[in-house]
Amino acid sequence: MKIGIPKDGRFGDFGGKYIPETLAPAIEDLEKNYLKIRNDPTFKKELSKFLAEYAGRPTPLYLAKNLTKKIGGAKIYLKREDLLHGGAHKINNTLGQALLAKRMGKKRIIAETGAGQHGVATAMACACLDLKAEIYMGYIDTERQKQNVFRMELLGAKVHSVKSGSQTLKDAINEAMRDWITNVDSTYYLLGSAVGPHPYPLMVRDFQSVIGNEIKKQMKKIPDTVIACVGGGSNAIGTFYPLIDSKAEIIGIEAGGKGLNTLYHSAPLAVGTKGVLHGMMTYLMQDAQGQIQETHSISAGLDYPGVGPEHSYLKDEKRVKYKAITDDEVIDAFLILTRTEGIIPALESAHAIAYAMKIAKKMKRTQSIVVTLSGRGDKDIGIVQEYMKKNVKNKRKI
Amino acid sequence: MSRIKEKFNELKSKKEKALVSYIMVGYPSESATLSAIRGLVKGGADIIELGFPFSDPIADGPVIQKASTGSLNNGIKIEKFFKLVKKIRSETNIPLILMTYTNILYKQGYQKFIKTAKNAGIDGLILPDMAIEESKGYLLAAKKQKMDTIFLVSPNTQKNRLSKIAKATSGFLYMVAVFGTTGIQTKIHQYTIDALKSTKRTVKNVPVGVGFGISNEKDVKKYVSVGADAVIVGSANIKIMENTPKSKLEGTVFRFTKKLKRQTK
Numbered sequence: 001m002k003i004g005i006p007k008d009g010r011f012g013d014f015g016g017k018y019i020p021e022t023l024a025p026a027i028e029d030l031e032k033n034y035l036k037i038r039n040d041p042t043f044k045k046e047l048s049k050f051l052a053e054y055a056g057r058p059t060p061l062y063l064a065k066n067l068t069k070k071i072g073g074a075k076i077y078l079k080r081e082d083l084l085h086g087g088a089h090k091i092n093n094t095l096g097q098a099l100l101a102k103r104m105g106k107k108r109i110i111a112e113t114g115a116g117q118h119g120v121a122t123a124m125a126c127a128c129l130d131l132k133a134e135i136y137m138g139y140i141d142t143e144r145q146k147q148n149v150f151r152m153e154l155l156g157a158k159v160h161s162v163k164s165g166s167q168t169l170k171d172a173i174n175e176a177m178r179d180w181i182t183n184v185d186s187t188y189y190l191l192g193s194a195v196g197p198h199p200y201p202l203m204v205r206d207f208q209s210v211i212g213n214e215i216k217k218q219m220k221k222i223p224d225t226v227i228a229c230v231g232g233g234s235n236a237i238g239t240f241y242p243l244i245d246s247k248a249e250i251i252g253i254e255a256g257g258k259g260l261n262t263l264y265h266s267a268p269l270a271v272g273t274k275g276v277l278h279g280m281m282t283y284l285m286q287d288a289q290g291q292i293q294e295t296h297s298i299s300a301g302l303d304y305p306g307v308g309p310e311h312s313y314l315k316d317e318k319r320v321k322y323k324a325i326t327d328d329e330v331i332d333a334f335l336i337l338t339r340t341e342g343i344i345p346a347l348e349s350a351h352a353i354a355y356a357m358k359i360a361k362k363m364k365r366t367q368s369i370v371v372t373l374s375g376r377g378d379k380d381i382g383i384v385q386e387y388m389k390k391n392v393k394n395k396r397k398i
Numbered sequence: 399m400s401r402i403k404e405k406f407n408e409l410k411s412k413k414e415k416a417l418v419s420y421i422m423v424g425y426p427s428e429s430a431t432l433s434a435i436r437g438l439v440k441g442g443a444d445i446i447e448l449g450f451p452f453s454d455p456i457a458d459g460p461v462i463q464k465a466s467t468g469s470l471n472n473g474i475k476i477e478k479f480f481k482l483v484k485k486i487r488s489e490t491n492i493p494l495i496l497m498t499y500t501n502i503l504y505k506q507g508y509q510k511f512i513k514t515a516k517n518a519g520i521d522g523l524i525l526p527d528m529a530i531e532e533s534k535g536y537l538l539a540a541k542k543q544k545m546d547t548i549f550l551v552s553p554n555t556q557k558n559r560l561s562k563i564a565k566a567t568s569g570f571l572y573m574v575a576v577f578g579t580t581g582i583q584t585k586i587h588q589y590t591i592d593a594l595k596s597t598k599r600t601v602k603n604v605p606v607g608v609g610f611g612i613s614n615e616k617d618v619k620k621y622v623s624v625g626a627d628a629v630i631v632g633s634a635n636i637k638i639m640e641n642t643p644k645s646k647l648e649g650t651v652f653r654f655t656k657k658l659k660r661q662t663k
Contacts, residue, residue, distance in 0.1 A: 008531065018500050018527045020457045022552040022577060024559065164463055170454065177456045182578040184554070276501040276527070277454060289475055290505030292453040 001317055002244045003310070005035070009198025012316060014309035017197035019279045022181045031199045033104050038206065043099065050095045054128060055085045057210065061218035061370070066340040067357075074224065074363035076356055078343070078373045079215055081235060088346065088375030089211060089235045090121035090192060096207035097190045098125040106188035112136045112176040114169035114231070115300035115348070116148025117375055118192030123155035133157035136176045138168035141300050148379055166294040169304045173278050193232025194308035197279030201308050208238025215370055216242055224363065225249040228372040229351040230269065230322065231302035233311045235374035240320060249321070252311060253351045255297035256324030264296035268307050269315050269322040282309045298327040298383065299347035329354045331387055334377065346375035347383065401493040401521045402546050402569040405444055406605050406627065415622045415662040416570075417442065418607060419655060420497065420632035422449035422465035423482060424474035426639055430647055431482065434639055437648040439490050441655025447524065447630065450479055450498035457526035459581035461633040476506065480518040487519030495548065495569070497524040508539035515545065522546030522569040530563050537566055548572050553593035560600050570605040570628055573597055575612065581633030582611045591624045598625050618661040631658060
C-alpha cells in the first residue's frame with residue numbers, strides 16, 4: 001500500500017501532472033533534480049543541519065497530561081510542530097525546497113499562501129538562503145491574516161494580493177501558476193502543500209515525513225491512533241506516511257466549517273468527488289458541472305477545495321479515515337487546550353485536537369493518541385476573539 | 399474528413415492561412431455571443447473557437463479570466479452551451495472548436511461529454527491543462543467520436559516531446575507564442591519565430607497555428623510571413639465585445655475580423 005516514488009506521478013488513480021505545456025520542461029527538470037538529491041547524503045546532511053540549527057528540530061513529543069486527565073481515556077500526545085521557527089511545520093518543506101532551488105540555480109522563488117504560514121516560512125527560508133521571494137495570497141486571506149502579510153514583508157518578500165475568483169488559497173495557487181508559466185526559466189515555484197502536479201506531492205511529503213519519523217522514534221511503541229488536520233494535507237501526510245505500514249489507526253481531519261450538510265465547509269475527502277485541479281487528479285469540492293466550489297473554514301489554512309492526491313489514494317484504500325470537525329468544535333478545542341495546557345494552537349491544528357478529544361474518552365487509559373500540533377495559534381487570536389464576541393455560549397467560558 | 403481538415407485543405411488550394419477567432423460563450427451575454435459570431439463569419443474567420451468557462455482558468459490572463467467569471471455568472475452551463483452551439487451550427491458550416499479545461503470533461507466523463515459535443519456540432523477540442531502524459535482516456539474517447547484533438551506546444555517544448563504531441567494532435571497544432579497566459583501583449587519575440595520555424599520542420603502531419611497575445615493586423619501579418627498555418631486571436635475579440643454597444647457589435651466584429659483576415663491571404 002505504501003508508495004515510495006509514484007509511477008507516472010500516480011497514487012492509484014490520483015495525482016499525475018495536468019499542466020499547461022509551457023510548464024512541462026520545468027516540471028521535468030524539477031523531477032529530475034529532486035530524484036537526484038532525494039537520496040544524496042550531502043543534500044540530506046545540509047538539510048538536517050538547517051532543520052536542527054535554524055528551524056529547531058527535533059520538535060518535542062509532549063504528553064498533554066492535563067488534557068488527558070480532563071478528557072479521561074487514552075493518553076494524548078502532542079507533536080509540537082508549533083515550536084518550530086516561524087510557528088508551524090511549513091519550514092520543514094520550505095527549507096528543503098529552497099535548498100533544492102538553490103542547487104538548480106534558481107534565484108527567484110514564488111509561493112502561494114493561505115493563512116500566511118507557508119508564505120512566512122518561504123520568506124524565512126529565502127532570507128536565510130539569499131533568494132528573492134514573491135508570495136501570492138488571496139485578498140480575503142490578506143485581510144484576515146494582516147499580521148502575516150506584514151511579517152512576510154518584514155522578511156523581505158513581496159506579497160501579491162490576489163483579487164480573482166474566490167480570493168483565497170485556490171486563487172493564490174492559480175496566480176502563482178500563471179506567474180510560473182510567464183517566468184518559467186528564472187523562477188522556482190515553491191508549493192506549500194502536498195498538492196499540485198507530480199513531483200510536488202511526493203517532494204512535500206518527503207520533506208514533511210520528518211514529523212512521522214520523529215514520532216516513531218519518540219514513542220516507545222507505535223501509538224494506537226495518530227491524528228492530523230488536512231487542508232492540502234502536508235502536515236498530515238508527513239505524519240502518516242512513516243506509519244502507513246504500522247498497526248496505528250490513522251485519522252485525517254478536514255474542515256467541517258458550519259457543517260457538512262451546509263455549503264460552508266472544506267471537506268473534499270468527506271463529501272467531494274474526483275476531478276482535476278491545479279495539475280492533479282484528486283477529490284474536489286465541485287458542482288455537477290465540474291466548476292470548483294467556494295469553500296469555507298474558520299481557519300484560512302484549511303480553506304481549500306482540493307486535497308493532496310496521496311490522501312485521496314489512502315482514503316480509497318481505506319488505510320486512513322477522514323473525518324470533519326465543525327468551526328464550533330474547533331473553537332471549543334482551541335479554548336480547552338489553551339486553558340488546560342497553556343498551548344495556543346493554530347485553528348488548523350485545533351481541528352485535530354477536537355477529534356482527539358472526541359475519541360480519547362472512548363479509548364482505554366493504556367492506549368495512546370498522537371496529535372500533530374501543526375502550528376501555533378498567535379496568528380488566529382483575532383479570529384477567535386471575534387468569534388467569541390458573536391457567540392455568547394463560548395464567551396461564558398472565558 | 400473533419401471540417402477542420404477540410405478547411406485547411408481549402409485554404410491551401412487558395413494559398414491562404416487560417417484565421418481562428420476565439421470568443422467566450424455567454425460573455426458579455428448570450429445575444430452578444432450570437433451577434434459576434436455572425437460578425438466573425440461574415441468578416442471571414444476560418445475557424446471559430448468557443449470558450450466554455452471554468453472557475454480556475456490557470457492558462458488564461460486577466461481578459462479571459464474576467465470573461466470566464468462573467469459567463470459563469472450569466473448562468474452558462476453545459477446544457478445551455480450546447481444549445482447555443484446547435485443554434486450556431488444551424489446558421490453556419492464553419493469549423494467550431496471548444497476550448498475549456500480538463501475537469502469540465504472529466505466530470506461528465508470523456509465519452510459522454512465528447513459525444514454530446516460532437517452531436518451539437520463541435521469539430522475539435524482544446525484543453526490547455528491536458529498534458530500528453532494524461533491524455534489516454536481523452537484521446538480514446540475523441541477518436542471514437544472522430545473529434546479533433548488540438549494540443550498546445552510551447553516555444554520551450556523539446557523536439558522528442560513535440561513529435562509525441564504532434565502524433566496525438568488532429569486538426570492543427572496550437573503553438574503558444576509567449577511564455578505566459580492568454581492576452582499578454584508584447585512585441586513578437588525572435589524566440590517565437592525560431593520556435594515556429596523549428597516546429598514546422600518537425601511537425602509534418604498537421605498544420606501549425608500560433609496564438610496568445612495576437613491582437614492586430616501587424617501581428618497576423620508577421621506570423622503568416624514566418625510560416626504560421628493559422629493565427630489565433632482571442633482576448634482582442636473579447637475586449638471589443640466589452641466595449642461595443644450591442645447594436646453595433648456585429649458590424650464592429652465584422653470590420654475587425656475582415657482586417658485581420660486580409661493579412662492571411
